[in-house]
Each structure stands twice: as structure tokens, then as C-alpha cells.
Amino acid sequence: MRLAGPLRIVVILLTVGLTWILGSLLLGQNSALDRIQQLLNGPQEQPSAETKPRKYKCGLPMQCPDKHFSFRIVSGAANVIGPKFCMDDQVLMSSVKNNVGRGLNIALVNGVTGDLMDTKFFDMWAGENGINDLLKFLRPIYEGTLVFVASYDDPATKMNEEAKRIFNELGSKAINVLGFRDSWVFVGAKGIENKSPFEQHIKNDKNSNKYEGWPEAVEIEGCIPRKQA
Template sequence: MRLAGPLRIVVFMLVLALLWIVGSLVTGQGSPFNRLHLMLSGPQELPTAGEVLMSSVKNNVGRGLNIALVNGVTGELMDTKSFFDMWAGDSGINELLKFLRPVYEGTLVFVASYDDPATKMNSEAKKLFSELGSKAVQVLSFRDSWVFVGAKGIDNKSPFEQHVRNNKNTNKYEGWPEAVEIEGCIPHKVL
């Protein structure tokens, strides 16, 4: 498959980013502004304390939305969901809603799409992602590339979001747009 090479690069970048987060929190060597550092690409690997929790190698990421919840104060990984299938049936959207509804204030929500983030996305799911700070969720379409980091209780829209539309005239990989990536720091005061 032609996506294997780019997907490996994306996975590698996410592993480095999340190891950076955990390392800076464990060693206490964050910036003077006490920030969480992050880099996110989709689809992703999600490590904690050197252990990879989600990856294509472990066969626990998949079509739809891949999501991790991180404590916004400690940086501790709280929960992951291998994938919410946004293409087939209603189980993906129903499970997504059950997963996002109880998210409490101060929780960081890391999202990376793979294949299709939007076909089964309903208004309640869009509202939940909007409350986490997403702008792009309102315009997601079939096979768009989307990565997002938001937080419950965020005052403004999250600056940690990238969205590339699926367009047969501009797609980089046959039927898919290019992979997207975000990079930056999340100040604690934003939460």
C-alpha cells in the first residue's frame, strides 16, 4: 500500500512528541512557563513512560478517529480508544459519544483521524468537539485528514488543529489527502 511509508513517518513523529511530554514532566525540566510540549500527527502511536500504547504495529489503531485522554495538569495518560469507526454502522458514533460525554475540565483530548473522520459524525459529536475547542469539526468530510488537541473547559478555540480536505484534484496519496501534523506547547493557564 502506498500509504505505508508516510504512515510510518507520522507514527514516529508522534512517538517522539509524546515521549517529549512524558520526559519533561518526569524530569521537571519544562519551560519556565510550566508548559506541556506536544507534537501530533495522524494516525498515531501513543506512548507513556516509554511504552507504546497505540500503534499500527500493535494493531490497535484503525479507521475513523483515534483518541487519547491526557491529564492536563500531570501529563498522565488517562485513557485511549483504539478507534471510533466513522464509516460503518452506528456503533462508532455511539461509542464516541459515550467516550466524550464524561470528559471533565482540564482533560486534554488528542485526536487523529485515519481514512474517514466524518461520515457518521452527528451534531452532538460536533458540539462536543466544538466545546473542546475544535473549529474544523463543523466542516469535516469523507476521508479528510484531521488532527486536533483540545481541552474540556478551554476558553477559546484550540490553536492545535490541522485539517486537510479530501479533494481528488489535490490529494497527495491517490484517494487520500496528505497527512497533517501539529506541533507546539500547551500552557497550563489555557486550561
Template sequence: MFRASGILKSAALILAFLLAVFLAFQLLEINVEFKLGSVMSRSLPESEAHTKPAVHKCGLSKACPPGHMAFKLTSGAASVVGPRMCLEDKLLMSSVKNNVGRGINIALLNGKTGELIKTAYYDMWAGDVAPFIKFLKEIEDGTIVMMASFDDSASKLNDEARKLIADLGSSAVGNLSFRDNWIFVGGKGIKTKTPFEQVTSPRHNLHASSPLIVFISKCQRSGVSFGLVPVEVHIPLSSQHPEDAHVHLCLFSIHICPMKSGFCLSVAYLRKMSPA
């Protein structure tokens, strides 16, 4: 009996010793890994230690200056990929949100605050243009209007609808044709044509669904204004002028035109810049 108790005591001591050794090695391994990690992070150059690229609002290539807001507007690609509208990193319309459709996709924004008022889309191939005309007539002064095409945005457009869009600042809607890719930002009550419009035709371009990326400037004292900062434009590759692929343009503002509603638009123009 005494022999059995001695064996049990010896076994308990051996187990305790092994457990202590195991715990010691575990603590030593953690400590070594921690020290090695600290040494490695200090020895790496700062550029290698922080390899994660910066993420800017709406996926733009660089951050907007303080007091400005950014948006990215992308037209649909044929009948496959829907349009996408993003403002200040907030997705307004996209296939993911399930609020886009064939035809003309529209987002209305408050011209003073930039807040989203409503979104809608109207089928310009198999739909009726009358509800679209009614929608355009009900837009209030001072409202920012974003439009993007998806598949066909022109077949059902009549002269009345085109004039209403032209009154919002569009200069291309008069010649908009079947399956042209078109994006546009204007406003109700605007007194001039907006510089924020792009249209490409699949008849002349190899990549007609390429997006137009622009920066929007926000004027805190007189509502929302456009065109006070450079814009980055990715122009689709033209089959006639392949050298114009991905042309870099710069937007130059002349002045701001404040209006009673609080909506204002800078008079601006685009100039082709030499590649860096």
C-alpha cells in the first residue's frame, strides 16, 4: 500500500514537472515571437511597413480638399452591368442596391445640403416617356440632378423630354442615340450648360462603358458649386483616335454663379493636359 502511494506521488511530481516545463516553453515562445515581431517592424522601411494603399471616398484616386465633396458616376455597360452613382462615399444607385434599371437612371440631391431626395429609373426602350416627362417637370429649383444611362436611354425620348433635360444643363441630350453611354450632372434652375457630361457611342468606341470620374466642389456659403478643383477623366479608347486613350484633362473655373435657391454652378471649361 505504501509502495502504491509512493508511485502515485512520483507520478504526480513527474506530471507537475512536465506541465511546468511545457508552460515555460510556451511563455518563452510567445515572448520570442513578440520580440522578433517588434524588431522586424522596426527594421522594415516605413514604405514597406505600410503597404496598404489609401482608400479615398467613392474610390477616387486622391482625396478631395477640405470643404469639397467627391462623387463618381459610371454609366451602364451595354445591358450587362448597371450604372453606379456615389456621393461622399455613399452609394446612391447601383445594381447592388437593386435600384437601377434599363433606360435613364436619375438621382436628385438637395442643392443646399447635398442630401439625397429620391432615385428613379425610366425604361426608354419598352416603357412610356410620359411618366418620365412628369417626373422632370416636378423637379424643384435648386435640385442637383444626376443621370446615367443603362442599355438604351434614347429610343423613347421625344423633343419635350430632351428639352427638359437640356434645361437642366445638358448639351448632349439633343443628339443622344440608341445605346449611347451617357452620364450627366446638372441642376434645376441652372443658367448655363454644365461641364459635367460625357457621352460615348458604341459605334465609334471600343470601350464605350468606361466611367467618367470627377470631383465636385462644395461651396459652404452659397450652396453647392461644381468645378472648383481639378477633375480626372478616363475617356474611352476611340477607334479613330487611339492616342486619346485615358487623356488627362484639367477643369478650370472662371467664377461661381449663385442663385436665389442656393444652387450655384461655376462656369468652367476642360483643357487637355500633357501626360505627366
């Protein structure tokens, strides 16, 4: 009978303790349990910055080999967000640089040195100036020039057979089916012998469009071998 009092206290303490633990778990407030677990397991190493995924030039997840250019191109999103071109951590075209516009956005890069040669955009919707200016821009391109292309809003309404032929010669296949408000990104080169591996295309389809009247933006990234002089 003498033990009844102490036993009652022990039972009450155990009940209160179990209730507190159960309540903490249900409410997600288990910091006390975490501290107990830490005491049992010993100190845990904190993740260091070195364990985080490393990003390389233009945000690529890997480093390009020697004598290669790193690049990333994102097309425009609907008629709201302009395209962006990055090469070796240098932004060639973007809304921030204020050198992009509706239609086809094109950057020409020296395939030997990596130097930016020219940037222009061509309205492929209104009037004939867009396609005429595009042809004047594309015809003089010489062998070894890298051609970066991204759509914004509508890239194809004024497209004609001569322009398609030139893009075919640069390595594009999607140009043959490019249509009204399609999303398209492409990297080609004058003198390429085969289809370019750097091309993405999404058709404008009201049943699958991400935006009202436009498909989602497309993106390509990778490493381009430097042309030997």
C-alpha cells in the first residue's frame, strides 16, 4: 500500500509524457524528439555548398569540352515574354537587352572565335518587309557562321520557299512544317552537311496549347564544337 502513491505519480508522468509526444507528432512539432534523436545518433554533418548541383556556363548542368561553345536558347512565350540567347555566359539577345521582337530573332556568331557578328529580329506577320529583310540578312551568310534562331509570337506567316531553302541548308528540318504561332528554336551553320542536332519545335494546337492561342516556350542547350580555322 505504501507504493500506491509513487506508482500513481509514475503512471501520471508516463501518461502526460506519452500524450505530449503524441500531440507533438500530430502537430508536426517534434523538435524535442529531433534533439533526442541527435543525442542518440551523435552530431550530423550539415550539407555543404559543394553538394549542391553545380551550374556551368549559361546554366548548363555539365561543362562543355575544350574547343566547344556552351549555349542555351529559349523561345518567346506567347506574345508576352521575349526569347533569350546565351553563349559562353554572354547574353546575346533578350528583352533586357532590348534587342528582340515579334517574329524570328536571329544571332550570327563567328564559328571560329565565338564573337557575336550581328543580331536582328524580323516581323513575320505584318507586311512584306519582314520576309524581304530576312532574305537580305540570310543570303550573305558565309560558311562557318553559327546561326541562332528563336521564335516570338508568330514566326511563319510570311515565310516563303527561298527562306525555307536557306534554313534547310543551315540544317533545319522543322522549317518545312513551321506554322502560325508555332514555338521554334534552332542552331545551325552555313556549310553543315546533315540535320542540326540543335532544334526544337512545338505546333500551335488549341487542344494542347499552354497559353491561350500559343504553345509553350521551347528551349535547347548544349555544346557546339568550335570550327577550326
